[in-house]
Amino acid sequence: MNDVAAYRRTLRLYTLGLVLAVLLTAVSFAVVGLTALNGPGLWWVLYGCGALQVMVHFRCFLHISLARSHRHDLWLLLFSGLIIALMVGGTFWVLLSQMARMGG
């Protein structure tokens, strides 16, 4: 009995993930393909949708949550996110500074 409820709950989670992901993807492609939106507005929409969709995938497909029982997965993700932010952000900072000064 309990199994049936858990089955339905998990199935709903996957389906919710699929629906949200399709919606966000559709918005991203539509903004680029169908509208003339440009400049910072466009980047906000694109990167916003992208970031949201990444979170949807983590939550619905990879089952990352704030629940105590998988805190260590969450901590691992956050620490990895920090390192990635440091490395990618630092790379842009350093290389764009060089390019600006050297006309690259």
Added chain:
Amino acid sequence: MSDLHGWLLGRLSWDALPFYSAIATVAAGVLVAGVLAAVLFIAATRRWGYLWREWLTSLDHKRIGVMYVVLALVMLVRGVIEGVLLRTQQAVAINNPGFLPPEHFSQLFTTHGTIMIFFMAMPFLTGLINIVVPLQIGARDVRFALLNAISLWLTVAGAGLVMISLVLGRFSTGGWSGYPPYTEPPYQTGVGPDYWIWALTLSSIGATLTGINFATTLYKERAPGMAFMRLPLFAWTALCTSILMIFAMPPLTVATLLLALDRYLGFHFFSNTDGGNLMNYINLFWLFGHPEVYILVLPSFGIFSEVFPTFSAKRLYGYTSLVLATLAITVLSFTVWLHHFFTMGQSAGVNAAFGIATMLIAIPTGVKIYDWMLTMFRGRVRLTVPLIYASLFLMLFVVGGLTGMTLATPPVDFQLHNTTYLVAHFHNMLIPGTLFGLLAGYTYWFPKVFGFRLNEHWGRVAAVCFGLGFLLAFMPLYLLGAAGMPRRLSVIHQSAFAPALWVAEAGAVLLFAAVASLVVQLIVSIRQRDHTRAPLGDPWNGRTLEWASPSPPPAYNFAVLPAVHDRDAFMWLKEQGQAYRAVVQPAPINMPRNTPVALFIGAASFVAAFGLVWHIGWAALGGVLAAVACVVVRSFNRHTHQTVSSAELAAEHNRWVAAVQAAEAVNRDLELDPRNRGRAEPTL
């Protein structure tokens, strides 16, 4: 005909043989003769079967660790000989060409750096972590035993590639950091950079896997009661080094793979034309390179944190601050990479930020130095070999730290960049910091692994030679660098540099004597092992769990997992009189069976990498396919484990307990006496 040759052997031809310089020919000859001699010796003593069954196919973390250390010591010998050759060339080539052609000199400084970092220091520290960490945390094995062996054999494959480059072809002349565009095809058409790329790629994949393995082991496999704040400091540093390996090796892998794409397929990542940007490489390389420095030094910090309390007979001072300092260094190490290229064109603001971040690291490191000194303070200090290394480290490492602060100041760095001042600085960090720590650990844990102690006299000779040799070899380089001498000069046209270079040469000779003493020590120790046996397991009155087992420990480490009640878990057990207890009916243990799969994967990777180096398509493709096939076939094997029965466990354990109880407990005055069989008198 030439088509067939190209298909069969790629670019390999008679020209690959090392007849371009007498020294290269001799080196290749020595290598070939050495390998042949080793093979024949093992065959003559009929030990191939033993070697295969007990070592090459072993998944036991202690044996894997020993094989790592053996690899490291072999590579250490080659690395030191190369260092001596470099110093000798600089000492004699003043206003004359010396004895090494420039191209060969450049190969030597490239292999010296590559070997010392990737195939000496890394395997050495990985080996010690392998041997000690599972014992220290009260685990039976690492979490992924087969993966551990795969890491080992990938590292060996990388080292094999560097070794075979002595005999076939020439190594890169682009330095250990391999900066493009000089390592791009237009400037180095030969196979040198390819050797370098694939050797590093293999070893960095091995190191990443090691990091994953030990992070999981330390996170999930600790004995009951072993909370994080009870982890021995060495285990803490192993955890932080693992984290660094997980996140610092990928930038290296990416850098070498992109360089390979440039070289093999004509991509434009780092080329001078068509949108390539060499700064991307330099940035990626140091994203790896700086955390790498802490991968190298943190385990040594951990070893010193074990050695100081043990040989001062005191609890470690400031445990919490040491843990916090280690964690702070781990995170900060990802924020300083740019200080390796202050001079390469970014704005002053960027330089200032990275300079400040660099200086911040000195704070946690300084905390550690004080903690170690205060651990010795009012302790009952025994100046044995590990503590001699540790004391040398305390004094010399501070000098290196201070010169690091000067280099972290961008305007000063503009003057000192790429001078021998920098060479002196990083040798000052890596010899007293990394190597002395590893040698201290080697001496300290040797009796745990083999059941007998190393010879103390030759150990002291080696330690003193290392200390003096280091001072003589590198202090003059600070002066020369400040006077403007660039690094990597094969010929010197400034006579005023000569006296300092001669002093440095004397230091290099002493360092060679130190390595020779290590070899002598090992031989003497093996011959006299009946006088130094300590099979009962605790020769130094140890404080942590690795000493709570016989020496050598059984494959499963502990018949019953020890319960942990204190930071100094084993000392607590001894003080409570619970250290040596017989067991009744322990639960049977499931242990992994030996398997040659990891060795096959390493061999296949070696073939693939060799094929890539020489553009032999069938070898490259075949090697990769064989490695994948090994993994797939292995995954169908369901008989990967065997059970050690309860009766067997109880018999072996209780035999040891009986032997301990029958033995005389020795006090610390008899530490180096033959009577020290490994049972320590409790010091209260």
Added chain:
Amino acid sequence: MSPRHLHPGLNHPRSPEAEQAEVGSSVFGFWIFLMSDALVFALLFAVYGTQVHATGSGPHPAQVVNLPSALLQTGLLLASSYTFGLASLALKFKAERPGLASAWLCVTLLLGLAFLGAEVHDLVDLYQRGAAPQRSGFLSALHTLVCMHGLHVATGCLWLLVMLVQIRVMGLASEVTSRLMRLALFWHFLDIIWVGIFTVVYLQGARL
């Protein structure tokens, strides 16, 4: 911690607790690997970002991006993520019918292969239009990033194939389900990387 909650949607409720803990720590180890791998991709994205204007004499981003094809690939990969989810569900709740899980895994494999086909078609097309990776720093970065992801998907497909055989040969033994859990993580992870690729490379590229 009750064993039911170790990895919801993926854990196998019928196996004993010790086995659960072991599977849990294997899965944790695999998570760490994924994070290391994520960093590889992050760095390739960073290299791409710094090279995106380094077009040399070659075409600009907007000239090489094929949006309909990118949309098709996105759809295929997203669908495969969902079908893998259904396979995981079948493994957990319908373990008495291994055929059901195998069926969903087969669908996932076909979707993955279709994705690879579309991607290869796209890259061949670029090559024929003179947008080969040897043309410029930008194209080198683009091809490397996309092919790295494709290589991962291909590895995933091979892994899936092996697992399908293992289900046939070994049934739903604990090592098989444990491997399937890790493969599921790998597969969903690759979909996340793809979100980055279609956003940064294709959609942003179309407007550069």
